[in-house]
Amino acid sequence: MGVLQQILNDSGVFQYGLVDVSDIKFSQEVRGMCEVNTCQKYNKTWACPPAIGTVDECRERVQQYDTMVVFSVKSDLEDSFDYEGMVAGGEKFKQVCLDVDRAIRRHADDFLLLANEGCDKCKECTYPDAPCRFPEQTHGSLEGYGIFVSELAKQAGINYINGANTVTYFAGIACSSDMLSKLWD
Numbered sequence: 203m204g205v206l207q208q209i210l211n212d213s214g215v216f217q218y219g220l221v222d223v224s225d226i227k228f229s230q231e232v233r234g235m236c237e238v239n240t241c242q243k244y245n246k247t248w249a250c251p252p253a254i255g256t257v258d259e260c261r262e263r264v265q266q267y268d269t270m271v272v273f274s275v276k277s278d279l280e281d282s283f284d285y286e287g288m289v290a291g292g293e294k295f296k297q298v299c300l301d302v303d304r305a306i307r308r309h310a311d312d313f314l315l316l317a318n319e320g321c322d323k324c325k326e327c328t329y330p331d332a333p334c335r336f337p338e339q340t341h342g343s344l345e346g347y348g349i350f351v352s353e354l355a356k357q358a359g360i361n362y363i364n365g366a367n368t369v370t371y372f373a374g375i376a377c378s379s380d381m382l383s384k385l386w387d
């Protein structure tokens with residue numbers, strides 16, 4: 203098993219798979235879902251639109267890399283109304299993303315980790331008045347980048363939905379084929 207798979211397994215990742223960056227679609231339609239601000243994160247932090255730039259700028263940033271390692275983190279809920287469980291699942295997911303990011307940085311530094319959800323690391327975000335306090339720990343939003351997460355999961359060969367009373371979050375590590383050949387078995 204390669205170093206990267208070991209990191210994902212050790213960090214509590216549920217499933218993972220590889221997607222060619224050239225196959226990823228970047229959609230203004232998905233960005234439009236951010237703009238209606240259902241999640242209340244639009245225009246609030248450095249991890250979400252409009253701070254991350256246009257969909258075209260996001261696409262160019264990702265397309266500097268060849269491959270995306272897509273991974274999921276699943277949590278069980280007591281029932282479909284278990285709001286606290288959903289929040290706890292989101293917190294667990296963010297911690298897994300941080301752990302994965304830190305562990306990869308021991309082996310490589312040129313990659314881009316994008317994640318479901320915006321950033322709520324600081325009590326008050328510096329956006330838009332001052333630079334991000336923790337740029338290396340801030341993961342841009344997959345949806346904000348215009349990526350259809352259900353399609354991305356399908357391309358990676360992993361489940362988008364994992365059954366009743368579960369919540370699943372997704373992230374993607376865009377990296378070069380050179381980095382992948384060193385860290386992936």
Ligand code: SF4
Pocket residue numbers: 247248249321322323324325326327328329333334335336337339340
């Ligand atoms: S790390 Fe802090 S300053 Fe940076 S985007 Fe997140 S909340 Fe804002």
